[in-house]
Amino acid sequence: MRVFHTCRFRLLKQASIGVGLLLAASFSTALVPVSIAPIEANFVLGIDVQGQRLNLYEDCEEGSVTCDGMLLVAPDLQRLWHIKPYDKSIDKSPYSVKFYAAKTKHSLCKDGVTPCGFQGYQFEGNGIKGFIDPIDQKIYAGNEWTLDDSSVTYKENSTYLPLTSQTALINSKYNASDKALNKSYQITRNEVRRLYGERMESDLKQEQIQWIKQRSKDCGANTQHQPRTQAEKVCFIQQNDSRKQAWFLWID
Numbered sequence: 001m002r003v004f005h006t007c008r009f010r011l012l013k014q015a016s017i018g019v020g021l022l023l024a025a026s027f028s029t030a031l032v033p034v035s036i037a038p039i040e041a042n043f044v045l046g047i048d049v050q051g052q053r054l055n056l057y058e059d060c061e062e063g064s065v066t067c068d069g070m071l072l073v074a075p076d077l078q079r080l081w082h083i084k085p086y087d088k089s090i091d092k093s094p095y096s097v098k099f100y101a102a103k104t105k106h107s108l109c110k111d112g113v114t115p116c117g118f119q120g121y122q123f124e125g126n127g128i129k130g131f132i133d134p135i136d137q138k139i140y141a142g143n144e145w146t147l148d149d150s151s152v153t154y155k156e157n158s159t160y161l162p163l164t165s166q167t168a169l170i171n172s173k174y175n176a177s178d179k180a181l182n183k184s185y186q187i188t189r190n191e192v193r194r195l196y197g198e199r200m201e202s203d204l205k206q207e208q209i210q211w212i213k214q215r216s217k218d219c220g221a222n223t224q225h226q227p228r229t230q231a232e233k234v235c236f237i238q239q240n241d242s243r244k245q246a247w248f249l250w251i252d
Helices: 017-026 167-196 198-219 230-245
Strands: 010-014 043-049 052-058 070-075 097-108 115-125 128-133 138-143 149-153 155-157
Touching: 052 230, 070 115, 097 128, 167 198, 167 230, 198 230
Parallel strands: none
Antiparallel strands: 010 149, 043 052, 043 155, 052 070, 070 097, 097 115, 115 128, 128 138, 138 149
């Protein structure tokens, strides 16, 4: 597993010809859909974007320089990054999980044929084409037929959190995460009240309410702010973990 520099999450919407040309240059031929089991044995890379998880899988012989048999499993990227044509009416519906054919991309050696330096991963499907740049930890994604596109900074995560299988595992992790978040919130709230008084405790409560609403917006949730699908539960797990790490700001 490659180790990359950690970057902050930041979603950048843009309609630049530069990114469009990058995507166009990355795809000389269309990717062929492949049949790869999205299981842990084939797991290559976990990609986190504001809590949402994208998983990359491969089915290539060990030691291969290139790999055309790859699969990106992710929430609907067209919806996630508002890539046109985008239907806003689906915003309140559960996130659907999509499969995108993928492969490695390399520069060519001097002979113009032999693959040399690894550059990243190409993917396409469901009206989307994109490129994962592991050097800058960015994903470039655009409409398959237009220059409408987005770039997003991601963070690599080696923890395996499947979106389409091992339901019992994710349910267990989600339940544990939910309990741990509630417990840490109560501990932090009591400590803030003890150290700084009821007014500061009230501020913490209001911030927590706003955070819960934002989590639902980022991950998808029902009107009670509960996840409805496995993909949403995975997003909740990661958002909860990040939230617990931020408690120290209130009692530092």
